[in-house]
Amino acid sequence: PASASFQTITDQNGPQVDTVISICLTEVMLTFDEPVDKATAENAANYSISNGIEVQTTELQADTYSVILTTTVQTEDQQYTITINNIKDRASTPNTIESNTQVQFSARSAFFDDFEAGNYNQWSPSSDPAWEVVDDGGDKSLYVNSVTTQKLLIDRDYSTFTFEAEVKSPGSSYRNACLIFGYQDEDNYYYAMFSGRSNDTYNGIFQVKGGDLSKIAGFASAPLLTDYDQYHLVAITVDNTTKEVNAFFDGDYVFGAVISDYAGGLTGVWAYNRTAYFDNVALVQLSLIHI
16 A cells, blocks of 8 residues: 655744834834744843843733834934844744844834824824814714815824724715825825725725826725724835835725835825724834845
8 A cells, every 4th residue: 555754844944033113212023923932032131222222121922923122212213223142933943043133223203193182283284174183982083074185194204114093984985084105295195095985986095196196006896984983993004115005904905006116205194075083093114124
């Protein structure tokens, strides 16, 4: 009778760093490409940061891939290098990260607004008749109360980032909410639209270039905002190295594109010819490590 033979493939590669996120000026998150050993990941002596920044504490997250370093205060917009040693994976015979692995990040304080202060002073413009902060079910939200071309912008030009918000849009199936990115001026910007419609005008990534609108990615077969009274989490990630933009709805990927001529710009929120609510808006700069 024929006999089968089996070969055991063992993991012989040490962990590598996939991303570095500047959470705030005293926290940095490293994400590895595989689960890492808790003891070595949480040993602060295994990390050093340039320019005299001290690593004070470390905490491995529940996903076992990500480690948050708490540091002394960094300088906004300063670029830092993290040198990493001795981090092991969870293989039966553990593998160790390459000695003196180095990754870089720029210190940026993450943007977050839940509008509980009752204003939108962090935005530009900070006052406009079409926008207001309202009470909504015991919570405060930003509300665009009428059809307007006025976008609200965050005055931060991040090259590689994740941008998310909780949104809802009342009214007919034309309801929608938009995340703006790459904003240069009113005639040149991009936006990701999440809509209750299923035709080709909605649900996708759009470009306004020289005042002309075109759709560069998306789909026409399935509406996203199918209800008018529930908040949904919408998000985009922008990688300025690969020029890749991806959009997510309630945590699921929905559409994306490679925008070869993407050159950065501001981010913001808007609703296309409709009213909408926005809450818990977060913008975090990323440093993606392309190996």
